Ligand SMILES: [Zn+2]
Ligand SMILES: [Zn+2]
Ligand SMILES: [Zn+2]
């Protein structure tokens with residue numbers, strides 16, 4: 022409440038530029054317009070609604086899993102989607118999908134948050150554990166391999182967990198909380214790494230339409246600041262700050278800091294980066310190579326076995342380094358970045374992806 | 379073999395003797411210690427700072443850089459014997475090396491010409507141009523006079539063959555008289571409030587004055603010293619400004635969308651290497667104006683600088699990524715079918731031509747920055763019905779120019795439009811009346827849907 026009041030004082034009692042009736046309560050991060058609280062919620066939700074409709078993200082009757090980590094993005098996404106579903110009669114069967122990595126003391130809290138969300142928004146919650154999916158908890162994995170290489174596991178297992186959990190629950194589509202800042206950062210990182218194939222895909226609002234379960238990002242054009250400061254604060258949404266405790270270096274990297282600097286100078290830069298990403302002229306021949314499926318588990322994979330299966334095989338045979346060595350070859354540039362930046366800052370903000378999906 | 383001081387040898391040490399005896403062999407001995415020799419020629423000692431990792435000798439470092447330049451020139455037909463090349467020289471290290479290399483290339487061509495019997499391949503001509511930007515960056519007149527004297531000296535030392543130096547003020551793009559045009563230039567630049575927009579407008583005006591000069595003085599190539607590092611920065615700034623679509627147009631070896639094709643033969647050289655060459659070879663540079671970038675451009679250069687310090691291949695990677703984007707049809711030197719051009723150079727050019735179907739043709743350009751426009755940039759045109767000239771001009775601009783260069787309110791837009799240099803306005807009109815089929819399509823779409831509604 023204090024923050025809100027000081028903000029309206031700063032605005033000097035000016036009227037909201039949208040309704041011209043109420044006092045402006047904040048400067049909208051995306052446009053720097055002075056706006057009142059009510060108008061802000063309205064425009065925030067309306068923009069997301071327009072993105073959903075304009076891009077035909079969902080069809081009536083679909084069963085949609087919201088990847089719920091208890092973090093701010095997915096918490097706000099759960100709230101907004103359930104609101105919009107009700108208000109505009111999307112006809113969606115929504116529920117929260119959480120992954121329990123089996124990190125003692127850590128997940129307990131964030132899962133509590135998700136459970137509260139379940140009650141607050143009336144959305145059913147399904148929790149799928151690493152133990153269910155892989156036969157190992159993250160704690161057990163760390164016990165075997167030590168803290169050094171765990172992020173290889175973190176990243177690979179988490180990337181697959183949501184899909185595997187979703188297929189277990191017979192879901193039509195997954196909605197994730199990736200916001201505009203995340204996407205802008207990914208565009209830059211793919212340029213810095215020379216990954217033209219990923220560059221061509223990373224601004225797509227829906228991915229994996231050829232695979233078993235497509236994923237979509239309703240927050241593609243939504244600013245992190247609007248999600249974080251204003252929305253979560255004013256609406257007093259219950260969320261939990263998630264940082265992977267097994268990845269102490271997962272602080273904001275250069276690219277993220279750069280984006281924040283840009284935003285300060287020119288808020289629309291985030292949208293401009295996404296626009297550039299959408300408009301890059303990339304010939305079809307350089308797009309992603311055709312992907313097959315893992316012979317072992319059926320998950321999408323360009324190799325005979327998917328990375329998770331390779332890592333699991335190593336763990337189960339007591340040779341945990343096996344998958345890590347192999348993944349280094351495929352992921353050369355990334356590994357190089359990590360090595361060179363040992364002890365210094367990384368260009369990337371999320372080494373293993375935070376626990377936010 | 380060396381004496382062990384612990385044994386307390388004094389005069390009896392035969393180290394010197396031994397070394398002299400084996401003089402030819404000493405090289406092989408230190409050779410086994412490979413790091414101490416240039417990795418390329420394996421003969422000379424490496425020069426500190428030369429090459430990416432300091433493992434090259436000065437000769438190999440220089441010939442490697444020149445090799446990159448020559449390969450770019452040859453494989454893209456950037457300079458052919460009949461050409462008259464205008465080198466834009468700022469005084470800085472990149473364009474200094476460009477000037478040096480062009481000179482060396484010209485010297486070689488001259489030598490070949492003198493030695494050949496039939497003299498079938500003429501020697502290309504070279505002119506040098508310096509843009510005086512004191513209308514933008516205020517500098518005491520004594521300072522600019524000194525700088526120009528130094529530049530004159532640099533250029534006159536690069537002969538034979540002789541090269542003429544031309545100094546043109548940036549405001550020469552305006553058609554009015556000398557005094558007025560400087561004022562008009564200042565007014566135009568001052569009317570842009572965004573710091574980044576101001577810088578980008580300056581860039582456009584510089585290009586326009588170079589084009590105008592080249593065109594009026596019989597040059598058919600404009601050569602710039604843009605290096606990998608500057609291009610890497612441009613890749614990021616263009617991305618940040620939402621110009622992802624037009625970006626590939628700016629970063630190729632050749633850009634023939636301009637009346638006088640622009641060529642970038644140092645595209646594959648790092649700024650760091652070019653700086654080093656200037657130091658090692660004592661190539662004189664003129665640090666005239668400390669032009670630090672501000673706004674978005676400044677933020678990006680410091681970001682790229684940090685990344686490059688962290689990983690010395692970062693700038694190259696950024697350029698290579700953007701290099702994989704599809705270039706435009708104008709990103710090659712137009713083919714010469716002119717019978718006045720010697721057959722040999724025609725043949726030479728054919729051999730290296732770009733695959734034509736690799737590029738998509740695009741016909742609409744931003745009225746201001748001349749970057750190719752894509753569909754989404756043109757959509758706002760339909761909202762302008764009672765078309766004032768300035769409205770049409772804005773409608774055919776990219777969203778980046780609209781945001782960061784144009785004034786927001788319509789009244790100052792009129793004024794801004796009236797300050798624009800004549801060649802720019804003329805070009806925009808020409809583009810509109812000419813082959814801008816995309817633009818016409820847009821208007822037609824609008825009209826059609828309108829009449830459908832009436833019916
Ligand atoms: Zn309001
Ligand atoms: Zn981790
Ligand atoms: Zn598998």
Ligand SMILES: [Zn+2]
Pocket residue numbers: 416417418419420421422434435436437438439
């Ligand atoms: Zn050498």
Ligand SMILES: [Zn+2]
Pocket residue numbers: 744745746747748749775776777778779780
């Ligand atoms: Zn433009």
